[in-house]
Amino acid sequence: xxxxxxxxxxxxxxxxxxxRIELMTLAGFDFTAVPATGExxxxxxxxxxxxxxxxxxxxxxxxxxxxxxxxxxxxDTVVALGNGIMGKPKTEQDxxxxxxxxxxxxxxxxxxxxxxSPDKHIHFYEKTEVEFYxxxxxxxxxxxxxxEPMDKAGAYGIQxxxxxxxxxxxxxxxxxxxxxxxxLARELKSLD
Numbered sequence: 001x002x003x004x005x006x007x008x009x010x011x012x013x014x015x016x017x018x019x020r021i022e023l024m025t026l027a028g029f030d031f032t033a034v035p036a037t038g039e040x041x042x043x044x045x046x047x048x049x050x051x052x053x054x055x056x057x058x059x060x061x062x063x064x065x066x067x068x069x070x071x072x073x074x075x076d077t078v079v080a081l082g083n084g085i086m087g088k089p090k091t092e093q094d095x096x097x098x099x100x101x102x103x104x105x106x107x108x109x110x111x112x113x114x115x116x117s118p119d120k121h122i123h124f125y126e127k128t129e130v131e132f133y134x135x136x137x138x139x140x141x142x143x144x145x146x147x148e149p150m151d152k153a154g155a156y157g158i159q160x161x162x163x164x165x166x167x168x169x170x171x172x173x174x175x176x177x178x179x180x181x182x183x184l185a186r187e188l189k190s191l192d
Contacts, residue, residue, distance in 0.1 A: 010031075010032055010067070010070045010071070011029060011030060011031040011032070011070070011071045011073065012031060012032050012033075012034050012063055012067055012070050012071065012072045012073065013031050013032070013033045013034070013073050013075075014034060014035065014036040014059040014060055014062065014063040014072055014073060014074040014075075015033060015035055015036070015059070015073075015074070015075060016033065016035035017075075017178055019157075019159070019177050019178040019179070020075060020178050020179045021033050023174055023177060023178065023179045023181050024179070024181070026181075027181040027184075027185060029185075031073075034063050034066075034067070036058070036059035036060075036062045036063055036074065037062070038058060038059070038062045040055055040058065040076070041058075042054055042055065042085075046085075047083060048078055048080035048083065048085050048108065048110050049110055049112075049125050049127070051076075051078055051085055051110075051112075052076050052077065052078055052110045052111060052112025052125050053112040053114070053123060053125055054112070055074075055076035055112060056074040056075050056076045056111075056112035056113055056114040056123070056125075057074065057112075057114045057123065058074070059074030059075070059076065059114070060072050060073065060074030060114035060115065060116045061074070061114075061116065062074075064116040068118065069118055070117075070118075071115060071116070071117040071118075071188075071191065072115070072116045072117075073113065073114070073115050073184070074113070074114045074115075074116075075111055075112065075113045075114075075178065075179055076111065076112050077109065077110065077111040077112075077153050077175075077178050077179075078109070078110055078153050078154075079098075079102075079107055079108070079109055079153045079154025080107060080108045080109075080110060081101055081102065081105065081107045081108075086098050086101075086102075086107075086153060086154045086155070087153055088150070088151055088152060088153055088155075089149060089150060089155045092144050092150075094155070095144050095149045095150060095155040096140055096141070096144060098149075098154055098155040099135060099140045099143070099144075099149070099155050099156065099165075100135070100137075100140065102132050102135075102154065102156075102165075103132055103133075103134050103135040103140075104132060104133065104134035104135070105131070105132060106129055106130065106131040106132075107129070107130055107132070107154070108127055108128070108129055108130075109127070109128045109129075109130055109153075109154070109171075109175060109176045110125050110126070110127050110128075110175075111125060111126050111175050111178060111179060111180055112124070112125040113125065113126070113179070113180065113183075113184055113187070115184075115187060115188065115191070117191050119191070120190070120191060122187050122188075122190065122191075124183070124187065126171070126172055126175040126180035126183055127171060127175070128169055128170065128171030128172050128173070128175045128176050129169065129170040129171055130158070130166060130168075130169050130176060131166070131167040131168045131169070132165045132166060132167060133165060133166075133167045135165060143156075143161060143162070143165075146161055148160055148161050148162065149162070157177075158173070158176045158177060159177050
């Protein structure tokens with residue numbers, strides 16, 4: 001574990017997501033990644049915003065129980081089309097169906113973030129609207145064949161080949177990648 005010079009409190013990211021780890025590193029946070037391993041459960045009928053808040057809380061609480069003296073950050077991202085939540089595809093057909101639904105439409109990407117420190121809890125979500133160009137079936141199949149969409153909410157990565165589908169975004173780009181780092185940095189200042 002790495003410690004800051006001022007404090008013995010460590011910042012822990014409750015994730016194994018390479019994208020979140022990269023964003024935290026690029027933003028200059030001094031942290032350790034300790035992935036949450038619990039089952040992700042959201043009750044049927046849960047709204048997308050409530051779902052990301054619940055999932056980020058579950059991740060943060062799991063790791064905070066093991067490290068009660070540290071600051072733990074949990075995050076979860078979903079793609080929503082209306083009130084329907086799109087997580088990570090389970091099969092290639094699932095990925096195809098998701099991308100077909102997103103084709104030519106605007107969807108919402110929500111990331112919930114929960115910060116648990118010894119003294120305070122912070123809980124918020126960030127929302128970004130993403131509009132896709134119309135996608136042809138062959139274009140979708142080529143993308144799926146790359147393997148890229150299989151570990152991403154909504155079956156695409158805006159920071160990789162999936163960028164070719166995006167007509168425009170309204171909101172925080174990094175939120176779509178998986179972590180609204182600018183907002184997180186501002187929220188963390190309230191812990192000082």
